[in-house]
Amino acid sequence: MASTPAPRPKGWRLFKLALQTRKSATMLGFGFSSGLPYALLIGTLNAWLGEVKIDLATIGVLSWIGLSYSFKFLWSPLVDRLALPGLEGLGRRKSWIVLCQVALVLAFAGLAATDPVRSIGTFALFAFLGALASATQDVAIDAWRIDVADEEASVELLSSIYQFGYRIASIVGGALALVLAGRMSWPMVYVLMAALIGLVVLVTLRAPDTPRPEQGALHATLGAPGELAPATRGAALAVVGASWAWAIGTILTFMARMLSPLGPGEKHPSVAVFTRETGPFIVLATVAVPLLVAALANLARRRQVGVLTQEDSAHGPLRSAMNHLYVALVAPLAELVARLGWGVLVVIGMILTYPLCYNIWGSFAFPFYLEFLHYSKDEVAFASKLFGIVMTIAGIGLGGFLFVRIGRMPTILVGALLPILGNFVYADLADGAPLIDAFGHGVGLHALFGLFGFDDRMIRLLVAISFENVSTGIAGAAFVAYMSGIVSRSYTAVQYALLSSLTFLIGSLGRGIAGEAFDLYGYATVFRWTAAAGLVAVLFVALEWVRVARQGKPAAPEGA
Incomplete structure (x- = not known):
């Protein structure tokens, strides 16, 4: 008879388990480091902006920095594959996590040093850099959790500990930050939060890591006979990549225009007009075009057009990067379209x-x-x-x-x-x-x-x-x-x-x-x-x- 699985630990029992091993204690710190920037940048920052009377239209545009978390899968292959010069010695995942945490400390310090009333554009730039670093850190932390899991520290346990740390950070970055802001200036609050991230850097430096594995399995799969040829994959990837690049560039350009200083007699562009006139094209570029490309890729495979007729084992840095991007941007939708019609x-x-x-x-x-x-x-x-x-x-x-x-x-x-x-x-x-x-x-x-x-x-x-x-x-x-x-x-x-x-x-x-x-x-x-x-x-x-x-x-x- 199958044994009943043990209930997942919660509350203080989970906290106690988190401190028993080096991996689980590190996971608690990583969960905190992941949750704190999100709370401070996506929610609490708007309390600061509202208090200094930044108009709601500007706050709405500034909230688009949250798209960094939505689009992080676009650069996740880079985080997975690229060895950071000068930092790779820390570890394949730790190097990226440390880089992002240092960037977060600098971003929070930049926010603290900038007056949003006088320099909303510079303020928004620091907020965007913080969101980008936070989203990238999430990619590296998610990969680290999977990499280091073993029988003593299973993925399920590490995931629970991660959520526990994340929720603690949500309270610190939300409730505690608001309470502190009632007793000190907002810049000082963000300096203190930067210091907390700085402490987590020390945890990261002592974290275990795993060696960088070979990526042969991915190349062997995409190089099998009947799969799309590299040129066909490259064309599909180019169309999807260009669509995403245009959409992101359009959003960033409008944000820059909206948050830039005004000259005499000038007015900021209308967010409503941008959303009404350009928003549908952004959705088309990020959803409809990739779906259409995925459907065409499936059609090419079915009709054996632009596919490999024999095994392709050649790959270098450029091919490796293209394969990872193809699996991130095109292959998931192609499978979904093939299965659901x-x-x-x-x-x-x-x-x-x-x-x-x-x-x-x-x-x-x-x-x-x-x-x-x-x-x-x-x-x-x-x-x-x-x-x-x-x-x-x-x-x-x-x-x-x-x-x-x-x-x-x-x-x-x-x-x-x-x-x-x-x-x-x-x-x-x-x-x-x-x-x-x-x-x-x-x-x-x-x-x-x-x-x-x-x-x-x-x-x-x-x-x-x-x-x-x-x-x-x-x-x-x-x-x-x-x-x-x-x-x-x-x-x-x-x-x-x-x-x-x-x-x-x-x-x-x-x-x-x-x-x-x-x-x-x-x-x-x-x-x-x-x-x-x-x-x-x-x-x-x-x-x-x-x-x-x-x-x-x-x-x-x-x-x-």
């Missing part, structure tokens, strides 16, 4: 729109709480980062329970509907919370929270955050489970990375127009608009449900 359009549409409702306005949460609703930094730190994290964990747990009780697609549908209602809750909060008050008094929430000393004003915030975080916790759990089930085990890491990057694309582009809309129309109106945008995700979930039902069962990924 036209259904891939529904899947990609669902992936693009599912997180839209709660992704668009997330960057404006701190300005909304602090500057519009006038809560104190201590109140927001407790409600959003401490109480909110508990509610998110509860939502994730509830999402897992619903998966077991009502099934896969019903849970995904619930996860699409609840954030829409969450946006209406926040619209009511922006309007003075008449419905939240009526609901809270009606079901006894005000009386319950009142037992802990909270007044009506604080209870409104806690109720809104409770609903929002439980909703997004359920949606996040459902969506991660869905994407984990749709990817092929032959391309698990790269396919998941590629698909997960698309989840942030439209939401990130939408933040720019949302910021301008908040300035023009107010929070309540825009919250209702984003709720309406969530209906698009509901439509795609319904279409995916029909697609899966017609198959009679969920699509089984290759190798499952």
Whole structure:
């Protein structure tokens, strides 16, 4: 009889396990180093900008630095293959991690030394460099976790420890940073956070590492007869690479124009106009073009056009780099298109729109709480980062329970509907919370929270955050489970990375127009608009449900 697997450790037991071995203790530090920059750059930074009265349109454009985390799979082959001159002696993964951590310290120091009111362009540059270093560090840390895992420190244990460290960093970079900002200047807060990253560098220097292996397996696979010839792969890669390069260059160019100093009589370009006129082409370049190239690559293989007729064993540095980029950018979509056929359009549409409702306005949460609703930094730190994290964990747990009780697609549908209602809750909060008050008094929430000393004003915030975080916790759990089930085990890491990057694309582009809309129309109106945008995700979930039902069962990924 098969033995029951041991329950995964949590809480203090997990922390105790993390300190027992060198690998697990290092993983705790790496999780902290990964979570702290994300919290400081994607959330807390906007509280600073809101406090110094940077307009919401500018904050929305600056939030596009978060695309670094979405696009990190583009340069992940470089991180995997390139030996850093002068640093390679530290280790194949440690060299990149140390480089990124030093860059993060410098980026935070640069932010601390720059006045965002006087030099928003320079401030944005330091924030972008920090996000780029943080995203690259994540690539190297993910690879390190897989490389060093063994029987004593399994991947599952290291992953749990990583999440534990990441959550600690979220509290430090969110709640603690806000509390500190209420007692000292924002630049001093970021200097202290830079010092924390500096301490983690010492942990990194003592971390174990693995030798750089041979890459023969990849070249042997792509060099087998019947596979696309190098010239054909190169052409496909050139088209996809050019499309991605154009999209990223266009976004960066607009950010630079938006954040550059103005001359006499000049005005910044409209984010709404850019998103409306250029946004669709960015989506076409990053989604439609790669899908079309992937479909054509499959067609060429089926018809034996532009394929190898005999084994190709030749490879050098350029061929090696091209093979890695092909496997990162083209091969995952080619496999998905081959397996799903036209259904891939529904899947990609669902992936693009599912997180839209709660992704668009997330960057404006701190300005909304602090500057519009006038809560104190201590109140927001407790409600959003401490109480909110508990509610998110509860939502994730509830999402897992619903998966077991009502099934896969019903849970995904619930996860699409609840954030829409969450946006209406926040619209009511922006309007003075008449419905939240009526609901809270009606079901006894005000009386319950009142037992802990909270007044009506604080209870409104806690109720809104409770609903929002439980909703997004359920949606996040459902969506991660869905994407984990749709990817092929032959391309698990790269396919998941590629698909997960698309989840942030439209939401990130939408933040720019949302910021301008908040300035023009107010929070309540825009919250209702984003709720309406969530209906698009509901439509795609319904279409995916029909697609899966017609198959009679969920699509089984290759190798499952």
